[in-house]
Amino acid sequence: MRCQRLCHNLQQSVLLKAVLFDTYDPEQFYDEYFSAPGRPRPDMESIVQWLQQLSAGDLVQANARAEEVLAQLGATFTFDGEPRVLPFDVIPRVISATEWQRLSAGLKQRVAALNLFCADVYGKQQIINDGKIPRAVVESAERFLPDCIGMQPRNGVWCHVSGIDLICDRNGTWHVLEDNLRVPSGIAYVIKNREALTRVLPPPQSIGIEPIAHYPQQLRSTLLNLASDSSTAPNIAVLTPGPIESAYFEHAFLAEQMGVALVEPQDLVIADDSLHRRTPTGLQRIEILYRRRNADFFEPLDFGTRHASGLAAIIELCQQGRLIVANAFGTGVADDKVIYAYVPEMIRYYLGEDPLLPNVPTYLCWREQDRQYVLEHLDQLVIKPAGGEGGKGLLIGPHASSAGREEFAQLIKAQPRAYIAQPTIYLSRIPTAVNRTLEGRHVDLRPYVLHRGEDIYVHPGGLTRVALKKGSLVVNSTQGGGSKDTWVLSNS
Structure with a gap:
């Protein structure tokens, strides 16, 4: 009832004076809502008109209620040993359908090239032999794994799930800030942010927004596509370090939504040259393991004296084709920020195309x-x-x-x-509730990309992270950042 009353009040409180954006100043930054004080960008006019119906008090209530809803949904992350709700602001980020099509094309291009790079550096190393990237740069990367040389993941897919961090600069130009190919996190918060906002401040039906709740089904489809036998469903498991992990909520949420097992290290055993999980009724083979930690997490696992480390044992199963790990071990080489600088060259080398999304100069x-x-x-x-x-x-x-x-x-x-x-790039800004007023805060965006071999899927929107401290350019949750819902407007 409380939520219903709040939503009713928000929808009915049309204020003719002291409306939200009257004193809002985009300043000298690129503001995604306004091109100048009082002048909304064309794609934002209907959004601004909708938000203008709120009073400052409404906004404070909505933000407080949204965080209550997120807590009820269990959408927490662990910080300093305590589960917390990721701070959330109800003013959404909005991306037009045209702009999203352009971003999506650039993301597909980039992930395709990164996947080919991983296959190459653990294969024939043609990009190194042709002098496009120095061997020393690749082999000195912190997460380059020589044990993965010769590995051939099913369907040629190394980076099944990618989170590519984007920023928009002072001129409104999008750049790739960094690549996350090991264990990109945050998608569960994207879904729960939308659920909380819809409960607290439902957008009018006249604003068409791309749905996002289907991501777990898209992920499940991506993993099922790796099965060697399409006639039987493979046993899939999500591997988590457990409740101590900051993003444990997300691990449990994805496993539940996909209808697959959530396993911890102590659940795993190698028997009959395959990976199994312990269950009350005995061992059950795992054919596809969606890992949610870095490769070094596997090092201390004990699978018997035959292997030098737990990681070596798992890599051997992958090399033999007895186990598929997503993302494949070795993809961390592409997360290295020196390697990042060479991605535009990778796109030209592997795809014969110019990059659609530029890097930040490095x-x-x-x-x-x-x-x-x-x-x-x-x-x-x-x-x-x-x-x-x-x-x-x-x-x-x-x-x-x-x-x-x-x-x-x-x-x-x-x-x-x-x-x-x-x-130093001053990221674009979005109006954000600060006490009883709106102020611009810097944001970035992490879209999620699924590589299936025959196609690449980009999920609409992504995680918009916002630097809640005035003037801060650091958006990470562990550094005091929060998040916003991300709307991709539909074509219709």
């Missing part, structure tokens, strides 16, 4: 000329560890102290391969 500190430039311009650049993740270990030069910049200068000199640098 300086590779292992190159002497790049390194010298970086060291001389630390106050203007963002420095990232090549193997880093989660927004950790960054230096944002314009916001850093002189002592912080000097510390990174020494790190770069000591290990130049371990760092890249990029210009």
